[in-house]
Amino acid sequence: xxxxxxxxxxxxxxxxxxxxxxxxxxxxxxxxxxxxxxxxxxxxxxxxxxxxxxxxxxxxxxxxxxxxxxxxxxxxxxxxxxxxxxxxxxxxxxxxxxxxxxxxxxxxxxxxxxxxxxxxxxxxxxxxxxxxxxxxxxxxxxxxxxxxxxxxxxxxxxxxxxxxxxxxxxxxxxxxxxxxxxxxxxxxxxxxxxxxxxxxxxxxxxxxxxxxxxxxxxxxxxxxxxxxxxxxxxxxxxxxxxxxxxxxxxxxxxxxxxxxxxxxxxxxxxxxxxxxxxxxxxxxxxxxxxxxxxxxxxxxxxxxxxxxxxxxxxxxxxxxxxxxxxxxxxxxxxxxxxxxxxxxxxxx
Amino acid sequence: xxxxxxxxxxxxxxxxxxxxxxxxxxxxxxxxxxxxxxxxxxxxxxxxxxxxxxxxxxxxxxxxxxxxxxxxxxxxxxxxxxxxxxxxxxxxxxxxxxx
Numbered sequence: 001x002x003x004x005x006x007x008x009x010x011x012x013x014x015x016x017x018x019x020x021x022x023x024x025x026x027x028x029x030x031x032x033x034x035x036x037x038x039x040x041x042x043x044x045x046x047x048x049x050x051x052x053x054x055x056x057x058x059x060x061x062x063x064x065x066x067x068x069x070x071x072x073x074x075x076x077x078x079x080x081x082x083x084x085x086x087x088x089x090x091x092x093x094x095x096x097x098x099x100x101x102x103x104x105x106x107x108x109x110x111x112x113x114x115x116x117x118x119x120x121x122x123x124x125x126x127x128x129x130x131x132x133x134x135x136x137x138x139x140x141x142x143x144x145x146x147x148x149x150x151x152x153x154x155x156x157x158x159x160x161x162x163x164x165x166x167x168x169x170x171x172x173x174x175x176x177x178x179x180x181x182x183x184x185x186x187x188x189x190x191x192x193x194x195x196x197x198x199x200x201x202x203x204x205x206x207x208x209x210x211x212x213x214x215x216x217x218x219x220x221x222x223x224x225x226x227x228x229x230x231x232x233x234x235x236x237x238x239x240x241x242x243x244x245x246x247x248x249x250x251x252x253x254x255x256x257x258x259x260x261x262x263x264x265x266x267x268x269x270x271x272x273x274x275x276x277x278x279x280x281x282x283x284x285x286x287x288x289x290x291x292x293x294x295x296x297x298x299x300x301x302x303x304x305x306x307x308x309x310x311x312x313x314x315x316x317x318x319x320x321x322x323x324x325x326x327x328x329x330x331x332x333x334x335x336x337x338x339x340x341x342x343x344x345x346x347x348x
Numbered sequence: 349x350x351x352x353x354x355x356x357x358x359x360x361x362x363x364x365x366x367x368x369x370x371x372x373x374x375x376x377x378x379x380x381x382x383x384x385x386x387x388x389x390x391x392x393x394x395x396x397x398x399x400x401x402x403x404x405x406x407x408x409x410x411x412x413x414x415x416x417x418x419x420x421x422x423x424x425x426x427x428x429x430x431x432x433x434x435x436x437x438x439x440x441x442x443x444x445x446x447x
Contacts, residue, residue, distance in 0.1 A: 079430075084429055084430050087414075088413060088414040088429070089413065089414075091414050115372075115430070117368060117404075118367070118368045118403040118404055118415070118417045119414065119415075119416065119417075121403070121409075122403070122404075122409055122414035122415055123414055126409050126413050126414045191406075201411065201421070201425045201426060202415075203425050203426070204426070204428065204429055205427045205437075207433075207437055211434075211437065215431055215432075215433075219431065222374070
């Protein structure tokens with residue numbers, strides 16, 4: 001009985017913490033203050049070189065900590081409580097369901113690439129095949145809770161929404177196209193497991209609520225530990241970019257059709273799965289609250305599915321041809337959506 | 349008849365810690381938790397054999413289907429998936445398996 005009471009108390013404390021975190025974010029919305037840095041280039045240039053990162057980081061974290069705390073907490077909670085065994089069970093069952101789950105569930109699974117790649121392999125081997133596997137691989141980093149929240153908070157919610165739509169489309173197209181290519185089919189054939197065990201031997205033990213909540217927070221903390229160092233380095237770079245990258249250069253090279261093309265090419269190699277692309281993108285294109293080219297910024301953000309580290313890990317499972325195909329499709333998608341969004345929103 | 353005090357363990361529990369190769373940080377943490385729990389159970393006469401399994405091998409996929417890493421299977425049934433358990437939790441699961 002005492003044990004039970006202890007567990008209830010522990011669960012309540014953690015739940016209270018989560019509610020406070022959500023409340024903080026809602027409050028910041030109601031007060032309508034910016035969670036993004038507010039320093040202007042002129043202000044930043046007024047500081048000595050060594051002080052710029054400190055000023056910029058302070059500027060960011062004094063507002064941004066709420067958003068980051070919220071993002072990591074929620075990512076942890078969702079990851080813990082999303083029914084993982086249901087996902088894995090159905091992901092291997094049929095193609096349509098495989099695509100549906102890859103696109104619908106991937107965003108809720110904020111995972112590092114060391115989880116992503118095995119999942120990719122699992123989906124490929126276990127039946128749904130290469131199409132859903134590729135869709136999942138492209139979708140998860142492009143539109144997970146963390147990246148969408150940060151895109152929304154730091155840049156704009158409109159752009160975050162467009163980013164989701166664009167990512168879904170590109171991931172689906174890439175999956176379907178690759179599953180139709182001869183080399184895609186060859187990989188699928190090579191890896192397909194002949195017969196799955198009739199009854200999957202998975203019976204997940206559910207620990208008590210307090211332990212699950214704690215484990216959710218721990219996972220959020222783990223994600224933060226993985227991501228924040230890169231994120232902070234990105235912010236330091238952005239501090240200098242904001243101070244010294246003249247607006248004229250951005251307007252000259254990084255807007256318009258040429259800007260979209262350049263952004264789509266730069267986005268890939270510069271991408272690390274650490275949300276840095278969001279801060280960098282903001283540092284480059286958002287000047288005093290105005291987005292210089294929504295189209296180019298979208299292309300830049302969409303560069304991430306073809307980052308090199310991920311491609312290397314995946315190329316160990318599938319052949320280079322498959323990797324090149326999806327990189328090409330992801331690139332074409334980022335250019336197409338960049339141009340389309342730029343034209344439609346009148347901000348190319 | 350006194351199984352519990354005997355020097356010869358009556359049952360051996362087989363635990364597979366399933367993760368990618370090379371192992372990631374969370375899979376190593378999961379393995380440590382399992383080993384800690386196994387060590388404890390050894391003292392009460394339950395033998396636990398801890399193995400590492402590759403999540404990407406055909407054999408594992410054939411057996412368990414798609415998995416989140418790290419996963420922990422006890423006597424051929426996946427009990428934990430996609431998270432790092434604490435040693436106490438693993439111990440409970442192992443005790444259950446020993447029954």
